[in-house]
Amino acid sequence: MKGTIYRMLLLLCLALLAAWPVSAVFADSPAPAKLDLTAPSSGSVGDRLSLKALVSSATGEPMPGVVVVFKVSTSFMNTEDSVELGRATTDKQGVAAMTYVPHSSGDLSISASLSGDVKPAVKSASSVVKILEGPQQYDSEQIGVSVPGLGPWFLAVVMGGIWFVFLWAMAQLRQIFRDGQHSAAQKRTSRLENRHV
Amino acid sequence: MEAVKPVVDFEDRLEERAFSPLSHISAKYALLVAVLLVFIGLGVYAYQTQFREGLVVTGMRDRISWGLYVTMFVFFIGISMAGTLISAILRIAHAEWRLPITRMAEFVTVAALVIAPVFILLDMGQPTRLSNLFIFGRWQSPLTWDVFGLTTYLIGSAIYLYLALIPDLALCRDSKRLKSHPLKWLFKAFAVEWRGTHSQHHRLARTLGIFMIVIIPVAVSMHTVTSWIFAMTLREPWDSTMYAAYFVGGALYSGVGVLIILMAVLRKAFHLEEYFKLQHFKNLGYMLAAFSLIVMFFNVSEYVTEGFKLKGDMHLYLERMFVGPLAPYYWTYALSGMVLPALLVAIPATRRSIGFIVLAALLANIGMWIERYLIVVGGLSLPLQPYHPAIYSPTWVEWSLMAAGIAGFILLITLIVKIVPAVAVWEMLEHRKPKPVEEPVEELEQTRQPGLRVKLGSPFPEKPTPPVDGGRK
Numbered sequence: 001m002k003g004t005i006y007r008m009l010l011l012l013c014l015a016l017l018a019a020w021p022v023s024a025v026f027a028d029s030p031a032p033a034k035l036d037l038t039a040p041s042s043g044s045v046g047d048r049l050s051l052k053a054l055v056s057s058a059t060g061e062p063m064p065g066v067v068v069v070f071k072v073s074t075s076f077m078n079t080e081d082s083v084e085l086g087r088a089t090t091d092k093q094g095v096a097a098m099t100y101v102p103h104s105s106g107d108l109s110i111s112a113s114l115s116g117d118v119k120p121a122v123k124s125a126s127s128v129v130k131i132l133e134g135p136q137q138y139d140s141e142q143i144g145v146s147v148p149g150l151g152p153w154f155l156a157v158v159m160g161g162i163w164f165v166f167l168w169a170m171a172q173l174r175q176i177f178r179d180g181q182h183s184a185a186q187k188r189t190s191r192l193e194n195r196h197v
Numbered sequence: 198m199e200a201v202k203p204v205v206d207f208e209d210r211l212e213e214r215a216f217s218p219l220s221h222i223s224a225k226y227a228l229l230v231a232v233l234l235v236f237i238g239l240g241v242y243a244y245q246t247q248f249r250e251g252l253v254v255t256g257m258r259d260r261i262s263w264g265l266y267v268t269m270f271v272f273f274i275g276i277s278m279a280g281t282l283i284s285a286i287l288r289i290a291h292a293e294w295r296l297p298i299t300r301m302a303e304f305v306t307v308a309a310l311v312i313a314p315v316f317i318l319l320d321m322g323q324p325t326r327l328s329n330l331f332i333f334g335r336w337q338s339p340l341t342w343d344v345f346g347l348t349t350y351l352i353g354s355a356i357y358l359y360l361a362l363i364p365d366l367a368l369c370r371d372s373k374r375l376k377s378h379p380l381k382w383l384f385k386a387f388a389v390e391w392r393g394t395h396s397q398h399h400r401l402a403r404t405l406g407i408f409m410i411v412i413i414p415v416a417v418s419m420h421t422v423t424s425w426i427f428a429m430t431l432r433e434p435w436d437s438t439m440y441a442a443y444f445v446g447g448a449l450y451s452g453v454g455v456l457i458i459l460m461a462v463l464r465k466a467f468h469l470e471e472y473f474k475l476q477h478f479k480n481l482g483y484m485l486a487a488f489s490l491i492v493m494f495f496n497v498s499e500y501v502t503e504g505f506k507l508k509g510d511m512h513l514y515l516e517r518m519f520v521g522p523l524a525p526y527y528w529t530y531a532l533s534g535m536v537l538p539a540l541l542v543a544i545p546a547t548r549r550s551i552g553f554i555v556l557a558a559l560l561a562n563i564g565m566w567i568e569r570y571l572i573v574v575g576g577l578s579l580p581l582q583p584y585h586p587a588i589y590s591p592t593w594v595e596w597s598l599m600a601a602g603i604a605g606f607i608l609l610i611t612l613i614v615k616i617v618p619a620v621a622v623w624e625m626l627e628h629r630k631p632k633p634v635e636e637p638v639e640e641l642e643q644t645r646q647p648g649l650r651v652k653l654g655s656p657f658p659e660k661p662t663p664p665v666d667g668g669r670k
Binding site: 074079081083084152155159162163165166168169170172173175176177178179180181183184 | 336342345349352353356360363389390391392394396397400401403404407408411415582583584
């Protein structure tokens with residue numbers, strides 16, 4: 001009996017020894033445990049907002065190489081949902097960053113969460129940014145390719161050319177009318193002359 | 198009552214056939230007009246409902262804001278291609294077989310261009326919103342280009358139709374058959390003193406010659422701009438550089454189809470069998486088959502490249518179209534709207550029958566209507582937000598207004614063929630007559646307008662006359 005207990009203790013020790021390197025690996029790469037989101041408290045429509053998420057372990061060490069998903073809450077006709085703004089991977093400092101340009105004013109509820117099925121689950125972080133009306137339209141007023149010398153005048157010239165042909169056709173109609181009148185008058189004259197003869 | 202004289206020669210027979218529909222209104226004609234008016238009346242009632250209640254009575258909502266109305270607009274713009282362009286191309290190509298059909302093609306264009314913008318007004322809800330196009334219109338917008346393009350094409354097509362009508366209006370004015378016609382004053386006023394002199398012929402030929410060259414790019418640009426309304430919008434399914442070519446090809450396809458159908462109807466109704474022969478149907482059938490192959494090519498080219506890359510939401514769009522809820526529409530369009538019409542014309546046994554060629558034309562037009570529906574509704578149904586694809590079900594208001602639009606189009610053509618001859622009588626007579634003796638050069642020079650000396654070939658091909666002496670000299 002005693003021998004059996006010793007053998008079991010020995011096996012347990014061997015099992016612990018075997019498990020030691022695994023736990024050592026776990027100790028080297030701890031699981032992400034904390035997520036903090038940093039966003040400005042306010043901004044204006046068209047501003048570039050800098051969104052940063054810090055991923056750290058339970059002991060507070062930064063976690064590099066973790067993919068963070070940034071989302072914004074939306075509501076449409078009583079349907080609540082969130083739209084993904086973008087994804088970023090954390091650097092050596094455990095920071096994942098992206099910029100976002102708000103298109104409308106109001107309170108913007110931004111959240112950050114870890115991508116994939118992370119265990120144990122990490123609570124997502126959120127922040128509300130107050131967006132004010134911007135000084136101007138957020139869209140850039142200068143878009144497209146600017147071709148020197150090309151503008152609405154080109155459209156006007158093309159249309160003008162076509163309409164000129166239309167007007168010219170109308171002038172030709174007038175001339176056809178006159179030709180007909182001239183021809184009818186000639187016929188009348190020759191008929192009168194024939195009668196006199 | 199005037200005794201009916203026996204019709205002996207070609208000229209008399211042609212005039213009799215062309216002018217007799219103008220001189221009386223049959224019971225069948227009156228019944229057809231009445232039926233069409235019933236449909237238009239239903240449309241007026243539907244519009245009254247929409248005017249009173251707003252666009253909420255339609256199936257259109259914020260996500261699918263273009264439905265049957267815009268589909269019909271694109272469809273009518275498409276068939277308007279039939280006339281002026283086909284007529285102009287065939288005139289330039291001196292295709293002599295075109296002579297009896299050009300007039301009808303021009304009717305189709307004008308009627309379709311009158312009806313098409315009505316659907317834009319319907320889509321706007323309140324018609325007063327039309328003014329926004331001018332108040333807030335921007336040069337950079339394809340919608341503004343479309344307004345200019347449509348107006349120019351409509352006016353140009355109407356002038357083109359009228360120019361080619363002048364000698365026939367003069368024939369109507371001078372015809373003994375139409376001596377007591379109530380619209381005699383109209384013929385006289387619009388015949389602009391046409392006496393058939395050489396200088397008038399020369400002037401008309403030159404004007405038509407220049408006009409037919411100008412109207413082709415106008416027609417092509419009209420369809421191009423209509424396609425750009427879609428292609429220049431940031432939506433994945435419309436994001437295509439070949440949309441303009443696709444629209445022009447599709448427009449020619451459906452346009453030829455409508456022309457074949459109209460030709461068959463008028464042939465039967467006005468007993469024009471002598472002028473609309475099987476060969477005319479075959480020739481137009483060949484054009485139909487050729488355009489169907491072009492449309493097929495565009496389909497393959499577009500979907501293979503898009504399907505290979507699967508950029509953005511194209512995966513969802515193509516899945517919905519090929520195997521999803523839009524699949525019945527797409528495959529009906531592809532098989533019975535493109536493949537079957539081409540086969541009906543390609544197979545000699547079916548090609549020999551006017552009925553089969555008309556069936557091919559009918560299928561082509563049903564197919565092209567579905568294709569327009571898929572472009573408009575299928576494209577808009579794809580969500581821009583993370584929601585499910587949108588659903589659209591047209592209401593009775595939209596179906597009624599669509600039926601009224603089709604009835605209006607048919608009614609316009611029905612009325613036109615009762616006012617002016619459905620075939621270009623003077624061109625057909627001109628074609629058979631020996632070449633007129635040339636007037637002295639001095640006289641021609643006098644009649645020519647100073648400053649514009651464009652010399653073009655006559656658009657009226659003349660048949661070489663056999664020498665009187667049998668060619669012995």
